[in-house]
Amino acid sequence: MPSQYVSPTVDVPALATLLDGRYAEVRQLVRKNLAQHGDILRDAEEMSRADFRQRVLDVVVMMARTGQTGMGFPEEYGGGGDIGASIAAFETLAYGDLSVLVKVGVQFGLFGGAILQLGTKPHHDAYLADLVSGKLLGCFAMTETGHGSNVQALGTTAVYDAATAEFVISTPDDLARKDYIGNAAMHASTAVVFAQLVVNGQSQGVHAFVVPIRDETGEPVPGVRIEDCGQKIGLNGVDNGRLWFDGVRVPREALLNRYAEVTADGAYTSEIENPDRRFFTMLGTLVQGRVCVGGAAINASKVALAVAVKYGLRRRQFGTPGSGDEELLLDYGMHRRRLFPLLARTYALHFAQERLAADLHEVFSHEDASERDRRALESRAAGTKALGTWHASRTIQECREACGGAGYLSVNRFDALRADTDVFTTFEGDNTILLQLVAKGLLTDYRDAFGDLDQFGMVRFVASVAVETVMERTSVHKILDRLRDVVPANDPDTDPDAGLLDTSAHLNLLRWREEHMLAGVARRLKKGMDAGGDPAAVFSACQDHVIGAAHAHVERLVLEAFVDKVGAMETGPNREAMHLLCDLYALSAIERDRAWFMEHGRLSNAKSKAVTAMVNELCRRVRPICGDLVDAFDVPPEMLRAEIIH
Structure with a gap:
């Protein structure tokens, strides 16, 4: 493992522009509006509940007048006619008070989205103009x-x-x-x-x-x-x-x-x-809310990381005995370990969310989008939302702890971030149920019908199409055979450091895990039903396996989005920095599940140890640029009101 390494420099404005993507102007409008209402973070702590509710409503109505909340509605009703812009605006709102974000989501995403997507022109004419302007409030x-x-x-x-x-x-x-x-x-x-x-x-x-x-x-x-x-x-x-x-x-x-x-x-x-198909087609039109919640959670994670990293670059503690100098928190290996894999995962999820939002815009912008495209979108939205919101809960808590007792003070934002994002894991669908939806799509490719989303309906549907069909008609075995040749097995004679920073090896390993778990689920369902087992009992017995396969699938999609984004960047320091984070995300994901990879012969003991050593090394490499990486999130200073970083 190389001991000498020079970390890349970061062009912060250019990286911020990359993160903002095609909707940079929209995101800047939201940042401007957030800065104008920066005192709302203090109001959340000091006002009575009734007064703060009114304060939140006033801010939402004022934002509506700027056009930022109506970007997804047709232009003839005062909207912007751009679904992608509406998602970008909503995600960016997560830098500020999250009651405002949720109020916007309810009014314009849920209430307005239902009328727009489930209604027809008479409904649009009757309600949308007043709804977009904030004159008509709904639920x-x-x-x-x-x-x-x-x-x-x-x-x-x-x-x-x-x-x-x-x-x-x-x-x-x-x-x-x-x-x-x-x-x-x-x-x-x-x-x-x-x-x-x-x-x-x-x-x-x-x-x-x-x-x-x-x-x-x-x-x-x-x-x-x-x-x-x-x-x-x-x-x-x-x-x-x-x-x-x-x-x-x-x-x-x-x-x-x-x-x-x-x-x-x-x-x-x-x-x-078909009544089931009709029902799920109706719900499928409301997928934008799920996409927005996942994006908001990822952006809330950025706020927490910005505070924790900036604090780690200021706060000193202990130090070399006898030197009299205390060390910065982020000069400690374990402190880097706590924050930097989460930072890398945040970047990865950001690019996965960017791809999802682009897919949503594409599907909803074309009335003739295929049913297969819509189902793929629903599945990807469900999985990304689950991983994004779980990531927010974990990241905010870890950042709070990384700031010690100071992180427990309300003025430093972690209490509100933690409390306000906690519900995101069950907002717009409980995450476990959403991963069951993902797994159902993987097992059956949805075939030509919809089934219930609950665990019993899912098993009935899988049983009705016969798991033999799943095993015969999917490419599971072919993919496993192909990947087995390119994913290193447990070979004690193999150099444990070989291929550690090989992006294709990372992708192949995550693909192999996904396909292996999917094949295993199908075999277990088939075996249970062949033995005459009750479908609900059969499913319950391997539900953890089902969720694991779905999680592995989405994690692979996230890595692919990150790899593709890095591959499309121009050569330069920012590309090097993103490649560094991409490697850290991939290896930390592999490390987190290394017991599974070792159980299935994909990692030797030596290779597993090498992965851990490389994660530590990558965290060391991120250390010189960590401040720039969180600055590129471009969280308005008014939203970073934490005393510990000022």
Whole structure:
């Protein structure tokens, strides 16, 4: 292993431009708006909950006037007509107070997105202009106390009354009350309500309806009961509430009818005959929210790392005995170990998120996008969101600890970052459920139908297409045979340092793990069902294997995005710096799962030790440029209010 190494220099403005990508102007607009409201971080600590909720609303409405929150809506309604720009704007908001970010997400992403994606022109004409300007405030009433991830089983009903051409919205019991609904407790006048549509006594599954919940004075309309969810772990600038509906009547036109219609005389029609496929097609149009949450989590990680790295470059402690000089925290190997693999992973996830956002823009910009492309997008969004939000939780906590007792002070931001991002792991889908969605796509390639997203429905679907088909028709074995020749096995005579910084070797190793785990899951499912096992029990017995395969798949996608980004850069110091981080991300991922690689003969004991030694060496190489790497995130100084770095 080389002992002499000169770290690359970093052109910070150029690297910041690279990170901002094609939407640099959009991101700068958001940074400018955040800087103008920099005192909101102090207000979050000092104001009462009610006052801070109003403060957050005021900021959101003011931002709406700048155009930053409406970039994804059609231009004819005051939007920017650019979905990619809207994602970039939302992600950048995560540098500031996260209650503002979530309030924006609820109003423009969830409420507005549902009307845009599930409604038709009459709905767009009626609501979008006022929604985009912030004049019409709304909420997204999907989750219920008794049902969160399992949306198909929602209890709220919408019964069609042909005599009056109205839908009657009802909450049958407390388990069916709408719960945790952002904007509901104080500010929303209108809700998009997801309910079981019943026509002529027959259930047609979950559909969405536009339902007024408050009158012009702000009081609940007749038949609607509203309750505040109360104090939360974080995000207390967002007014989460509960909703009950007692026979609330809305006109037939309240049905968001892009995928289904109910005629005046009570006939149900839809171009998508399969009810499961219709349901998941409907939910698939709302994937943008999932993409945005993952991107926001990654950007929140950048804030935490910026504070922790800058503190590590200032704070001194202990030192060489007898020298009288104390050492900077980041001159200690373990302190570098704590932060720099997380820094590398943040860069990796940033580029994976950039690719995902580009894919979303491409798919949503073309009405004729194939079903296969849409499913691939949904799967990638689910996996990236899961890894990005878990990464945020881990990174923020590690950065807090790396700042010692100072990190525990509210003024240094970690408490708000930790509390406000904690819910992201279950926002827009519980991460474990999302990885089951990824695994289902891997096992079946979705074939030609949709299945339930819960664990039981997933097993029924896999069983229905026969796991033999999965094994025969996928390229699992061919890929394993091909990769076996290029992935080094447990050979004690092999030089343990050989190929440690070979990008193709990193990719091959992650690909081999993914394909091996996928084949193993399929074999276990087949074996269990061949033995006559109950599908739910068979799935439960290997659920950890299923999630592991999905995680391995997404981690490989993240590395590929990083490698491709580095490969597309012009030769220069920034490219060298990104290559350094790419190697650190890949090797730290391999090191984290080295027990698996050793169990399966892909790493020898000596090679495993060499990987750990190289991770330490790469952290040493990152040390001279770490400050530049976090400066390139370009977090506004007003958002880096931490006393410990000023």
